[in-house]
Amino acid sequence: xxxxxxxxxxxxxxxxxxxxxxxxxxxxxxxxxxxxxxxxxxxxxxxxxxxxxxxxxxxxxxxxxxxxxxxxxxxxxxxxxxxxxxxxxxxxxxxxxxxxxxxxxxxxxxxxxxxxxxxxxxxxxxxxxxxxxxxxxxxxxxxxxxxxxxxxxxxxxxxxxxxxxxxxxxxxxxxxxxxxxxxxxxxxxxxxxxxxxxxxxxxxxxxxxxxxxxxxxxxxxxxxxxxxxxxxxxxxxxxxxxxxxxxxxxxxxxxxxx
Ligand SMILES: [Zn+2]
Ligand SMILES: [Zn+2]
Ligand SMILES: [Zn+2]
Numbered sequence: 001x002x003x004x005x006x007x008x009x010x011x012x013x014x015x016x017x018x019x020x021x022x023x024x025x026x027x028x029x030x031x032x033x034x035x036x037x038x039x040x041x042x043x044x045x046x047x048x049x050x051x052x053x054x055x056x057x058x059x060x061x062x063x064x065x066x067x068x069x070x071x072x073x074x075x076x077x078x079x080x081x082x083x084x085x086x087x088x089x090x091x092x093x094x095x096x097x098x099x100x101x102x103x104x105x106x107x108x109x110x111x112x113x114x115x116x117x118x119x120x121x122x123x124x125x126x127x128x129x130x131x132x133x134x135x136x137x138x139x140x141x142x143x144x145x146x147x148x149x150x151x152x153x154x155x156x157x158x159x160x161x162x163x164x165x166x167x168x169x170x171x172x173x174x175x176x177x178x179x180x181x182x183x184x185x186x187x188x189x190x191x192x193x194x195x196x197x198x199x200x201x202x203x204x205x206x207x208x209x210x211x212x213x214x215x216x217x218x219x220x221x222x223x224x225x226x227x228x229x230x231x232x233x234x235x236x237x238x239x240x241x242x243x244x245x246x247x248x249x250x251x252x253x254x255x256x257x258x
Pocket of ligand 2: 027
């Protein structure tokens with residue numbers, strides 16, 4: 001593995017409802033294990049000089065407070081579902097003390113949703129104090145944020161295109177249930193992958209645990225962490241014990257150096 005260049009922090013590893021889910025009394029939602037408390041899925045990617053968040057979940061503000069984050073250079077969006085974009089308004093804090101607009105990277109579909117769901121941010125006559133956003137519409141062309149090279153690629157969430165991101169030897173994919181063969185070639189060679197694994201039962205738009213395991217093995221990536229986990233998957237420690245070598249469940253607060 002190349003020398004450690006990036007620090008990856010798992011800000012959230014839960015599916016759209018989070019764990020615990022409101023009102024649920026199941027053994028996962030009532031577990032006392034901290035690893036069974038999952039905010040909505042997001043990671044922070046940090047180099048020596050650059051800090052990037054992938055998605056702004058409904059928990060974004062608390063996720064940043066929880067890790068004492070004080071600097072953010074850019075937001076990368078995977079797709080427009082609410083559990084991935086809802087927290088965008090809270091980039092205002094960074095606008096205030098960094099005194100500049102936030103660079104936001106999204107594909108065309110997500111950009112359209114941001115303009116619709118955060119219309120006030122993009123209005124001609126802006127109310128004072130609203131988020132300042134510098135929106136970059138991206139496709140699968142590689143780009144650089146500060147000193148971090150980013151390779152975006154498209155995976156499928158039922159019929160919705162979702163961006164996955166490769167940062168050198170580290171790949172992050174959430175909310176997928178299908179990956180085209182040509183895109184698998186872009187992912188191969190990663191040392192570490194984060195991949196969504198919702199539960200054991202089939203789902204129309206998410207990989208199951210078994211499908212995620214098979215994909216990691218097919219791609220021959222030596223180290224994998226699963227995210228976007230449902231309370232239906234079971235308790236963290238019980239599931240973790242059943243996984244093949246090199247494959248783990250992610251959990252909130254997990255830090256990797258890649
Ligand atoms: Zn999601
Ligand atoms: Zn539950
Ligand atoms: Zn989604």
